[in-house]
Amino acid sequence: MYQDFIGFVRKIYNKPKGFIPLHEPTFEGNEKKYLKECIDTTFVSSVGKFVTQFEEMIAKYTGAKYAIATMNGTTALHIALILSGVKQGEEVITQPLTFVATANAISYTGAKPVFVDVDKDTMGLSPGALRKWLEENIEMVNNKPFNKTTNCRVAACIPMHTFGHPCRINEIKAICKEYHISLIEDAAESLGSTFNGKHTGTFGLFGTLSFNGNKTITTGGGGMLLTNDKELAKKAKHITTTAKQPHKWEYIHDLIGYNYRLTNLAAALGVAQMEQLPDFIKRKRELAKKYEIFFKDSGVEFVSEKKNTEANYWLNALILKDRKERDEFLEQTNEAGIMTRPAWELMNKLPMFKDCQKGDLSNSEWLADRIVNITSTVI
Numbered sequence: 001m002y003q004d005f006i007g008f009v010r011k012i013y014n015k016p017k018g019f020i021p022l023h024e025p026t027f028e029g030n031e032k033k034y035l036k037e038c039i040d041t042t043f044v045s046s047v048g049k050f051v052t053q054f055e056e057m058i059a060k061y062t063g064a065k066y067a068i069a070t071m072n073g074t075t076a077l078h079i080a081l082i083l084s085g086v087k088q089g090e091e092v093i094t095q096p097l098t099f100v101a102t103a104n105a106i107s108y109t110g111a112k113p114v115f116v117d118v119d120k121d122t123m124g125l126s127p128g129a130l131r132k133w134l135e136e137n138i139e140m141v142n143n144k145p146f147n148k149t150t151n152c153r154v155a156a157c158i159p160m161h162t163f164g165h166p167c168r169i170n171e172i173k174a175i176c177k178e179y180h181i182s183l184i185e186d187a188a189e190s191l192g193s194t195f196n197g198k199h200t201g202t203f204g205l206f207g208t209l210s211f212n213g214n215k216t217i218t219t220g221g222g223g224m225l226l227t228n229d230k231e232l233a234k235k236a237k238h239i240t241t242t243a244k245q246p247h248k249w250e251y252i253h254d255l256i257g258y259n260y261r262l263t264n265l266a267a268a269l270g271v272a273q274m275e276q277l278p279d280f281i282k283r284k285r286e287l288a289k290k291y292e293i294f295f296k297d298s299g300v301e302f303v304s305e306k307k308n309t310e311a312n313y314w315l316n317a318l319i320l321k322d323r324k325e326r327d328e329f330l331e332q333t334n335e336a337g338i339m340t341r342p343a344w345e346l347m348n349k350l351p352m353f354k355d356c357q358k359g360d361l362s363n364s365e366w367l368a369d370r371i372v373n374i375t376s377t378v379i
């Protein structure tokens with residue numbers, strides 16, 4: 001199987017020799033033209049037309065009413081948490097199977113992550129596990145959810161759409177509403193993925209995107225906040241741009257803001273990438289189809305999109321038989337120059353989060369032992 005897989009990847013990428021990375025950016029459009037325009041006009045920094053244009057394109061594409069650009073996905077999450085009212089000493093529920101940015105952003109606010117299990121099939125936060133944890137741990141006081149063990153308020157919940165596969169976001173949304181918990185979707189990996197035809201990141205109070213170099217589209221580094229709330233959108237723009245009051249020459253800032261804005265240079269890249277996004281998604285889905293056919297009846301599970309969802313197939317994923325087979329697969333493929341990698345170490349196992357409260361995490365542990373991401377660059 002390993003040899004067949006290595007040969008298959010080399011064939012579809014038309015690269016008989018040499019290293020094949022996991023996910024390379026693709027620049028086939030107006031990237032150079034727009035970047036040159038920034039340099040020629042000197043608008044390379046925090047002022048320029050591309051930032052607004054990029055925000056408008058993202059809003060239109062995702063169906064979010066408002067989109068606010070930030071310097072990366074982590075800062076977008078940080079601001080989403082602050083504007084959701086998460087305070088020092090409170091708690092935020094998320095999944096342990098995620099990139100460290102999700103848990104880091106929670107920590108930046110002084111809140112503590114609480115880890116709740118994922119569903120085996122979606123690899124994203126499980127509504128069943130969420131309800132179970134809340135039923136066992138929450139007491140409602142004046143319509144606010146308090147953790148009975150720590151006496152802290154559970155202020156927000158951040159599900160993540162793992163590798164671009166939407167989680168059961170409608171059920172999670174209903175549970176959060178019932179418990180008066182703010183819903184923030186980490187949609188960093190799921191630009192182009194929909195649940196019941198609605199774009200991921202548009203279900204909660206906020207959604208966040210990332211345009212890091214390995215994501216579906218890239219701005220070098222960049223992120224975006226999505227929201228349908230006009231006031232929150234205004235606040236998000238204000239607080240991410242040093243909270244400066246508009247004035248012809250005065251420098252007056254009305255709260256402690258953040259310099260989290262995206263540069264015009266990065267946004268120029270973003271506009272060029274957005275022009276190609278529908279084509280990228282189409283090609284990523286075609287690639288996934290090829291893998292799906294290749295792995296059919298192979299004994300290895302290829303993760304396909306679930307009912308009622310459309311996945312962007314950001315990173316294609318396999319589920320191997322056990323950790324030993326996973327490690328063998330990683331060894332053989334990487335040895336042969338085909339980059340593959342396991343899922344992230346679970347958040348609850350990292351030194352800074354090991355003492356955080358958690359529910360039963362058996363699905364996350366099962367998946368972490370078996371997931372392998374395989375070559376996903378658009379062909």
Ligand SMILES: *Cc1c(COP(=O)(O)O)cnc(C)c1O
Binds near residue numbers: 186188212222
């Ligand atoms: C990429 C990613 C982010 C954001 O990362 P940045 O590098 O800060 O843009 C956040 N959450 C998840 C799950 C991610 O994969």
